[in-house]
Amino acid sequence: MPVSAWEEFNLASRVEGVEGLRSIPALLHRNATEMGDAPAYREKEYGIWQSWTWAEAEEEIEAFALGLLNIGVGRGDYVAVIGRNRPTLYWSMVAAQMCGAIPVPLYQDASAEEMAYVLDHCGARFVVVADQEQVDKVIEVQEGLHQFEHMIYVDPRGLRKYDHSHLHEFSHVQAQGRAARDEFIEELNARRSVLGYDDTCVMLYTSGTTGKPKGVVLSNRNIIEAARSSAEFDHLKRDDEVLAYLPMAWVGDFIFSIGQAYWKGFCVNCPESVETLQTDLREIAPSYYFAPPRIFETLLTQIMIRMEDAGKTKKRMFDHFMAHARKVGPSILDGKPVGAMDRAKYALGEMLVYGPLKNAMGFSKVRVGYTAGEAIGPEIFDFYRSLGINLKQLYGQTEASVFITVQPDGEVRSDTVGVPAPGVEIKIAENGEVFYRSPGTFVEYYKNPESTASTKDAEGWVATGDAGFFEEDTGHLRIIDRAKDVGQMASGALFAPKYVENKLKFYPDILEAVVFGAGQDRCCAFINIDLTAVGNWAERNNIAYASYQELAQHPQVIETVRAHVEEVNASVAEDDMLSGCQIHRFLILHKELDADDGEMTRTRKVKRKVIGEKFGDLVAALYDGSDTIYTETEVTYEDGRKGKIKATLKLVDAAVVPVTPKAVAAE
């Protein structure tokens, strides 16, 4: 019987892990021993990049781990970590692992209730937070948390007057740990030496487009194997630089900033604050960079807006060379043959436009760049690639320890997500759903055997919930939509809302779109305009507006959006399978969809069902043929207060291309 790649991985590492390294603390010790003087962490503070070598990092982490033992962290305890990316919080996670406890990073912008749910579900006895804001949130909900015992904060500002019976400062815990070294070091050594390859490494809560978040249990095997094979795939090196700025609760950050960083021993840089991100990015100039499509979109919008305001010569130079870059840039990047004249002109462009532009964005040294999480607009994608930035796509999930498919260098396209990642097997079920199994496949959903059983079968195959197919000639995977969102219309035609929404979202004016149509005879859509892009357009065209609502309902804005919708309709009509998904009517929403109102997940994916129910009156109006509708919506401000938005919305018809939609043929 042939042995699959997955089984081979398993056999190789069943006994003792990779080279005997079975845990993150073990990798830390190797790094501290073998490359103790190399930088492990940097954080900009007080205007200077402060850095810690691997040896120093191990000392800091060990001190904190001893401190944790001192306040009673036990084996198997859950330690929640909340805050922006800071070395101290990464150390907290590794220190928890040293003690045999399990780190649970949380989204820092989560509301108090969301936090309460997760803290209660994992039964966290200890919580490590960044600052007063997070301390306040946890204090607000601590009544309902029966297992919660101690909280540790990093930044003492404003916390002096708080009751410190269960509250500790990070540096004090470390100091106490150092002082009690003799007492606890043996216990600590005992605990970290028994960490096994199949012990839990981390627990991450998925944002969940439906229902409550689920705790995904990932073992040391999952994390280390995924980090190892992906690092090899992209030839990551010890002297690579990354900027850690994505939410710590997101699996990607755990893999990049802990998994791969500890495996390869490269340096993790933490920005000074959220506002200084762009400056910090530029100063660090990472060689390995990761961002969701939204960040690339925002950046491109900013560049375009600034170029509109630039002087004539600069603008012309930019337009001229960008046109050339679009023509030959991607081919040069992929190593395809390009004429000498074109190459020379591209080199000139690099000197005059591309180089300075990349420098301003902080992308001068990017060797490997990834985007994932959502589909990226082909124009956005091509823009960055034409500048010579090796931006690629990957397809992943928390349950897979990120990697399912990745695009190899030289085979990069905006409409596929690449080939199976090393060690990953993929199969497509009859209904089109994508299944995978790999060494990175999660252990289980915490305290939720039903969900575990319905997602992962006995042979280790995991259902992604996404529908897709392999392209025959290239072997690349293409994802169409969430499998459960793919439905049928009244006529029996295939309904794939996300496919249409993504096409709409690729227009800079459109921030979000929600398409309805399952079980109906035609499709309708909600549109969110992008205030930055549309606001700038309004300014340049002397269009005055007092509020988001007023701008959204401006006749010229509606006309522009209608034009976009009709273009999308034309492009959707070309696809035989999906031509039924053309949008017949749409409206522009009076508020931005927001995670605080429960309309999106914290990773900014629209919750279609919630939106459909919340704005039921608007959906009904789209289908009953009325011209305008008056509506009132409750909104939640960032500080938790609630308010109401009232608006009268126009419902707009869009032209569709006549086609006879085919019924879905079961294969």
Add this chain to the structure above:
Amino acid sequence: MLDQTEGYITADGRQIGGTLMEMKNITLKFGGLVAIQDISFDIREGEIRAIIGPNGAGKSSMLNIISGFYTPTIGEVWYKGAKRPPMKPYEVARMGVARTFQNIALFEGMTVLDNVMTGRLTHMKAGIGAQALWWGKAQREEIENREICEKVIDFLEIQNIRKTPVGRLPYGLKKRVELARALAAEPSILLLDEPMAGMNVEEKEDMSRFILDVNDEFGTTIALIEHDMGVVMDISDRVVVMDYGKKIGDGTPDEVRNNQDVIDAYLGVAHD
């Protein structure tokens, strides 16, 4: 009545020390115009002391006397237990008094960081030659001073505008930069001239929070002039009320709020 020498404990439990500065029977005349008439009050160590009053009450004149810009016509200023002779403003600054201005007085063409660094000028002792050559003591001093400035920048959360020229900043942020410059001087007493003037509600809330934090974190004594009664009553420990150059009230916010003379001054009663 509060004890004159010992100090007291505030409503929120902070220990306030003894007298830091005392104004004794201050009168200030500009020719025939009496701007301030026989006013006495003290500022205790660690407290937030407000001076309020309607327009033209003499508040800014009083602040200018505290900061040493004006010399009182009659009366004495006692600072840290000694009578303060007439001084130049920079000499007063060297004694640990820093201030902000009602109409922002920053160097518009310089960056935020450079502006904040000017707050350290009174602490720089190296000669002009050493500073020009960036050598020896001058270098060490600048590094130390930069460190202090960066802590202030971090504290007031203005890292993202560190390298931005002040002229490009909105009004609310300029006010914050001015506060940063004053704080960089590590003053023992900080004078704020209408820190909330012209701000919207959100900016006022931010500024109030920073003033309280400065007092809490560094223990800085703060004397402020303010128009906005609501803000003053919320953040100060004791309040002096002035009207037409006279002191008409002095005490905790509650005492002042219920003082008939103060109510009259603010609601407008005919003066005789």
